[in-house]
Amino acid sequence: MVRRLSILSALVALTGLIAAPVASGDIEDAVTSFELDNGMQVVVIEDHRAPVVQHMVWYRAGSADEPVGASGVAHFLEHLLFKGTETLKPGEFSAVVAANGGQDNAFTSNDYTAYFQRVAADRLELMMQMEADRMVNLQLAEQDILTERDVILEERNMRVENNPGALFNEQMQAAQYLNHRYGVPVIGWKHEMEELSLEDALSFYRTHYAPNNAILVVSGDADPDEVRKLAEKYYGVLPANPDLPERVRSQEPPQTSERRLTFKDARVAQPYVSRSYLASERDSGGQEKAAALVLLSEILGNGTTSFLAEKLQFERKLAVYTGAYYGGTSLDDTTFDLVIVPASGVSLQDAEAALDETIAEFMRTGVDEEQLDRIKMQLRASQIYARDNVDGIANRYGRGLTSGLTIQDIQAWPGILQAVTPDEIMAAAREVFRPEASVTGWLMQNDEVTQ
Amino acid sequence: MMRAFAALFAVFLALPALAEVKVQEVTSPAGINAWLVEDHSIPFTALEVRFRGGMSLDAPDKRGAVYLMTALIEEGAGELDARAHARAIEALAASFRYEATDDAVAVSARFLSENRDEALALLRDAIHEPRFDPEAIERVRAQVIAGRESASKDPNDIARATLNALIYGDHPYGSDGEGTVESVSALSRDDIVAVHSAVFARDRLYVSAVGDITPEELGEVLDSLLADLPETGAPLPGSADVTIPGGVKVVEFDTPQSVAVFAQDGIDRMAPDFFAAYVLNEVLGSGSFESRLMQEVREKRGLTYGVYSYLAPRDLAAVYLGSVASGNDRIAEAIDVIRAEWEQVASEGISAQEVEDAKTYLTGAYPLRFDGNGPIARILTGMQMEGLPADYIATRNDQINAVTVEDVNRVAAELLDPEGLQFVVVGQPVGLTDTVN
Numbered sequence A: 001m002v003r004r005l006s007i008l009s010a011l012v013a014l015t016g017l018i019a020a021p022v023a024s025g026d027i028e029d030a031v032t033s034f035e036l037d038n039g040m041q042v043v044v045i046e047d048h049r050a051p052v053v054q055h056m057v058w059y060r061a062g063s064a065d066e067p068v069g070a071s072g073v074a075h076f077l078e079h080l081l082f083k084g085t086e087t088l089k090p091g092e093f094s095a096v097v098a099a100n101g102g103q104d105n106a107f108t109s110n111d112y113t114a115y116f117q118r119v120a121a122d123r124l125e126l127m128m129q130m131e132a133d134r135m136v137n138l139q140l141a142e143q144d145i146l147t148e149r150d151v152i153l154e155e156r157n158m159r160v161e162n163n164p165g166a167l168f169n170e171q172m173q174a175a176q177y178l179n180h181r182y183g184v185p186v187i188g189w190k191h192e193m194e195e196l197s198l199e200d201a202l203s204f205y206r207t208h209y210a211p212n213n214a215i216l217v218v219s220g221d222a223d224p225d226e227v228r229k230l231a232e233k234y235y236g237v238l239p240a241n242p243d244l245p246e247r248v249r250s251q252e253p254p255q256t257s258e259r260r261l262t263f264k265d266a267r268v269a270q271p272y273v274s275r276s277y278l279a280s281e282r283d284s285g286g287q288e289k290a291a292a293l294v295l296l297s298e299i300l301g302n303g304t305t306s307f308l309a310e311k312l313q314f315e316r317k318l319a320v321y322t323g324a325y326y327g328g329t330s331l332d333d334t335t336f337d338l339v340i341v342p343a344s345g346v347s348l349q350d351a352e353a354a355l356d357e358t359i360a361e362f363m364r365t366g367v368d369e370e371q372l373d374r375i376k377m378q379l380r381a382s383q384i385y386a387r388d389n390v391d392g393i394a395n396r397y398g399r400g401l402t403s404g405l406t407i408q409d410i411q412a413w414p415g416i417l418q419a420v421t422p423d424e425i426m427a428a429a430r431e432v433f434r435p436e437a438s439v440t441g442w443l444m445q446n447d448e449v450t451q
Numbered sequence B: 001m002m003r004a005f006a007a008l009f010a011v012f013l014a015l016p017a018l019a020e021v022k023v024q025e026v027t028s029p030a031g032i033n034a035w036l037v038e039d040h041s042i043p044f045t046a047l048e049v050r051f052r053g054g055m056s057l058d059a060p061d062k063r064g065a066v067y068l069m070t071a072l073i074e075e076g077a078g079e080l081d082a083r084a085h086a087r088a089i090e091a092l093a094a095s096f097r098y099e100a101t102d103d104a105v106a107v108s109a110r111f112l113s114e115n116r117d118e119a120l121a122l123l124r125d126a127i128h129e130p131r132f133d134p135e136a137i138e139r140v141r142a143q144v145i146a147g148r149e150s151a152s153k154d155p156n157d158i159a160r161a162t163l164n165a166l167i168y169g170d171h172p173y174g175s176d177g178e179g180t181v182e183s184v185s186a187l188s189r190d191d192i193v194a195v196h197s198a199v200f201a202r203d204r205l206y207v208s209a210v211g212d213i214t215p216e217e218l219g220e221v222l223d224s225l226l227a228d229l230p231e232t233g234a235p236l237p238g239s240a241d242v243t244i245p246g247g248v249k250v251v252e253f254d255t256p257q258s259v260a261v262f263a264q265d266g267i268d269r270m271a272p273d274f275f276a277a278y279v280l281n282e283v284l285g286s287g288s289f290e291s292r293l294m295q296e297v298r299e300k301r302g303l304t305y306g307v308y309s310y311l312a313p314r315d316l317a318a319v320y321l322g323s324v325a326s327g328n329d330r331i332a333e334a335i336d337v338i339r340a341e342w343e344q345v346a347s348e349g350i351s352a353q354e355v356e357d358a359k360t361y362l363t364g365a366y367p368l369r370f371d372g373n374g375p376i377a378r379i380l381t382g383m384q385m386e387g388l389p390a391d392y393i394a395t396r397n398d399q400i401n402a403v404t405v406e407d408v409n410r411v412a413a414e415l416l417d418p419e420g421l422q423f424v425v426v427g428q429p430v431g432l433t434d435t436v437n
Helices: A009-014 A028-032 A072-079 A092-099 A119-138 A142-161 A166-174 A198-207 A224-234 A288-301 A307-315 A349-363 A367-386 A389-401 A407-419 A422-432 B003-014 B065-072 B081-090 B113-128 B134-151 B154-169 B182-185 B189-199 B215-226 B274-285 B292-299 B330-346 B352-369 B373-386 B393-403 B407-414
Strands: A031-035 A042-046 A052-059 A103-107 A113-120 A214-220 A259-265 A272-279 A321-327 A334-342 A438-444 B024-027 B031-038 B044-052 B095-100 B104-112 B205-211 B247-252 B259-263 B308-315 B317-327 B421-428
Touching: A009 A166, A031 A407, A042 A224, A042 A389, A052 A119, A052 A389, A072 A103, A072 A113, A072 A142, A072 A198, A072 B292, A092 A103, A092 A119, A092 B352, A103 B065, A113 A119, A113 A389, A119 A214, A119 A224, A142 A166, A142 A224, A142 B259, A142 B317, A166 A259, A166 A272, A166 A438, A198 B407, A214 A224, A214 A389, A272 A349, A288 A307, A288 A321, A288 A407, A288 A422, A307 A321, A307 A334, A307 A349, A307 B081, A321 A349, A321 B134, A334 A349, A349 A422, A367 A407, A367 A422, A367 B081, A367 B104, A389 A407, A389 B330, B024 B215, B031 B215, B031 B373, B044 B113, B044 B215, B044 B373, B065 B095, B065 B134, B065 B189, B081 B113, B095 B113, B095 B247, B104 B113, B104 B373, B113 B215, B134 B154, B134 B189, B154 B247, B154 B259, B154 B317, B154 B421, B205 B373, B259 B330, B274 B292, B274 B308, B274 B330, B274 B352, B274 B393, B274 B407, B292 B308, B292 B317, B292 B330, B317 B330, B330 B407, B330 B421, B352 B393, B352 B407
Parallel strands: A042 A214, A259 A438, B031 B205, B247 B421
Antiparallel strands: A031 A042, A052 A113, A052 A214, A103 A113, A272 A334, A272 A438, A321 A334, B024 B031, B044 B104, B044 B205, B095 B104, B259 B317, B259 B421, B308 B317
């Protein structure tokens, strides 16, 4: 039941992407990809069981691509893309989608911004026409900016300011990254959001929104040849941006100091200890280490049978919840996270010590091969289950392609996961559990160490 | 130009976009009924089993018993303790989820064709022979209590709980089915065993299966999984006596954004005007960008990230609910705007164009729900619990299309009750105090 994760949902949201460990064997048969002349990449994932299609455009532009001082502008612009173009009035985009029986929305992360519509398959052309239009013809008025800025501030209120766990995660993330933009929240710091201007939004739009920085992903009841024809008609005619900047972010220097923080908030009901380690991400052509980290997180902290649960929840009874997370799909260095929610009467100090003892024990005892076999069986099965949700596959391609991976990388991933050995997992563990690259945080209600 | 293009497409929308969801009504040799959608394209099956009653079956002094019992179903069964049971499920890559709601306990299962029998044997043990080991009870009880403590500091949970207590009183709907720290702490193993036999019985059973399974195979599955359950469970509680005073109730809580929930009397799912009310709400407060509340509260004034309302016809009461969240200094204005819009629509109605747009959206979006074996199984079991026929999927859009603007505006005048609208606000709202109607 989900209640056990509710405390931690904010943590998972922050790390962005939980490792999406599966792609496809048979799914690959349903995936077609090609590139338009202007550099726009296209991926089609077929599922003809129902006459429904999902149309998505992903931009290789997220919050980590924002200029200094304008945090939140990528997400702000995402909202503003619903405010009209030279031919569409504010709000008309969504109104037309709805008037065609469809649903639309958008989302922003560190490395991407994506827009999507789910419609009857025969509406695909209209979606392409409108999405291509707003890629280049956005029209914004000053009043739109002011009202929508209030909306994103209320969104920050809802997601972050009203949630001590989310505020704590922002501090953890900021402490983890010394120099990289991943230390800044996707939604933005409040004081910078309050100052976002029309020019900030338009500047981000002009810099990053162009076909050669975009990926079209169509999933569902779509024919690849038909998609190509329509994509050439609507997206293919848009000029590439010759000045598209190379995607270079300031990188982390060597991390040499263990960091600690405590976050106190009267609204905290359940204190816990969170630990993050800087971790390498999936690299194009070199995903083996990330695959080992995915399996490490599964072994340590995914569910009742995991190592942390076994030792800390079942045997020593020191925790009500433990977990390990690794989001490997990321353009730059990501994090490997551990959490322990202490049992009643157990101090945060003791919980942290027990967590460290348990990790040390794992490093001594190594991988239980039976457990590894079960995890690999589940990963294989998830490829079968994934075929029931082609929109999920579409997301996987969109995230992968905006995070520096190629189609080949994405398709090789399930096989790489299956090939990981216990030795590789232990090597990855030794490399990632470096105290000097870690942040340890205590979320607590007040100064008391014991609950 | 764009308008013309859109209109052209709208003409075609009269054609049904829905894939054929062919529902077969299956009766097992032992007489258990189920709905089946056979689809052999992917080698797995989703099975959705629900037992009517849910957390409303708790005795008043045993609040949280059904919730705790449901959480313990996965914590060991038959010969296997919690960890051995979990490992066995993992080795088969099956997934069994158990959820308790106010009106039902749901079992959502997913299993591969290649090891269906082994997977279902584990599920059978979990439903019939949960161990309720004392060690597991204490471990899960601690998790539930941690959740209850978190809820006591969450403005959304506080708002919902306050509203429910206000409008449902002593009825089970009036308190949280997860119980209180005190009530959960006091539950004994005997209490848990007692609600297990209260919940799992054949007289309240609804089943659907979607995926790689034939009617004959499903019949066998139904019998081995469910036929040995007791014939009858605990009596279902009576309907709630809903009393919505109307006005504002403030719960002081130190947080920057006030969370408000609101309620008024609703409409029964089987009422003749249900679809007219459904279309009405789509226009008024569905939460889409085109809805009146989103236009007035968010798009024009930037007062919130999200505002919506929805009809909530449940087994034992029908209410009309909504929610909004705004900064403490802006929530009073948001509530004023919502109430004004409620009055406006009650007295002036909505336009024929709005009704047509809503119908187009609702009929077009309906097929989008049927997007996978698991979601379809859940929809089918939900339909059975609502008393809908198996051919409802084919006729539902016709019922939406039959709604006229006259129907909608008559229902708007009858149903919408601006005076009876009750808000519960959690936060430090500026310019709002309790009102007593």
